Amino acid sequence: MPYIQYLQIPELNRRLLKVWLRNKDVFMKNVKLNFLPPFLEPILYLLAMGFGLGTFVDNIDGVSYAQFIAPALIAVSIMYASFFECTYGSYVRMYYQKTFDAIVATPLIIDDVIAGELFWGATRSTINALVMTPVILIFGLIDFKYAILIIPFAFLGGLLFACIGMCFTAITPNIMALNYPALLFITPMFLFSGTFFPLDVLPETLQYFALAFLPLTHIVRVIRTLAYGSLEPFIIVDVLWILIASVIFFILSMNLMKKRLII
Template sequence: MTWRLFRVWQRNRDSHRKYFWASLVGNLGEPLLYLFAFGYGLGSYIGRIHGQSYLEYIAPGLLVSTAMFAASFECTYGSFARMVHQKTYEAILATPLSLEEIVFGDIAWGTTKALLNSLSMLLLLGFLGLLVHPSALLLPVALLSIGLLFSALAILATAIAKNYEFFNYYFTLLISPMFFFSGIFFPLDAFPPWVKTVSLFLPMTYAVDLARALVAGIWSPRLLVDLLALLTPALFAGLLAARLIRRRLIP
């Protein structure tokens, strides 16, 4: 696997240009809705959590959820269309690129799209005065890691998907639980102990923890644990996805 994977990234970028604004609105609209409806509306009744307003509490989690959803949609529906219906993968295989380069090129594009969408959210949080600590400058690094992980997980789901309906299982059984049970909206202590235990196996929990620490200006060795909890499964998911797609496309 070489730098040629960025040719796949470049192909996807060029194809995406005319859909950029529609895609941005689609991926950014829902987190913004949660931010204002929950942060200002529900927040006026909840009060403070851990010394923060409810808006300040949910903002980091909604930021990383933007990256999660953007990467997940791109590398499920988008990658499936390229692989199955458009036959883009098979066409690129006729060039010197390897299948691994195609898969990781798609993952790189999903990561980029996640970063672009979440940076828009990041700018809004800065405009609202929610980013006051210098450590917030490292949030793009965290968003890249989150985008990489969820792009790899999504393309792993794509590798075994038979049709678009399969992704209903992926989003309902994996993505939605991570959105609601990873500490975005409420502290995990508010849930029963078994939910807190399950949350330790959800990568989104570590993504929220990392973003919240950077926004609050908290430095601790736990940040490295959070980062490793994102990057390690991303590598394994990407390699496994490439292997499964190879079996699928090359008998």
């Protein structure tokens, strides 16, 4: 079975933290610029869509349109942050800057590098959630009760998209080709995961498709529940889905990257 090689359990060594630290140090060099998008974007979206477009929309499930999309904005930001960090960001470090080569000339091995990159991607998502949640809280669009849980959940959701992104990085022939998953996978997800309208207006088959294959759907459902201040039991299924998918894509991305880089 040639496919079995992609399912080998990767080595997790504490040294991956050093790769994480390296990326954090670079991030902190431009910290102001890096904090601006997660701060500004929800404000712009809420003004334009929530309060602009939203005036033409009736309540959805008993909440205003702004309240409906606010949690989705956090979910989308979680997806974008880690997906783009571990596609374009990782690709630049791997291919153009040769950062990975520099790191593996030390006691670190490629497993440490990729795992460090993945956890850093998840951290970027967490940072975005950390900035956005209070901003949206100030608008009064999130219930305070479980809002804090959005932050740790952002790490898990971010990790999933980091791993998915890293799989594409591992197989892309060049940086331009990363536009394909961005356009064909991320953009449809941005629109059809129960983000800007409830899933149940879609045909039933499409609803099942979204639940089965669009990871963002589950992230939106969890964050929306938390934001509404109600801890519905169904989110256990969503969290489990995300957990299992994260483990699968983590293992897959590590092996695919090793296949690409160890020659």
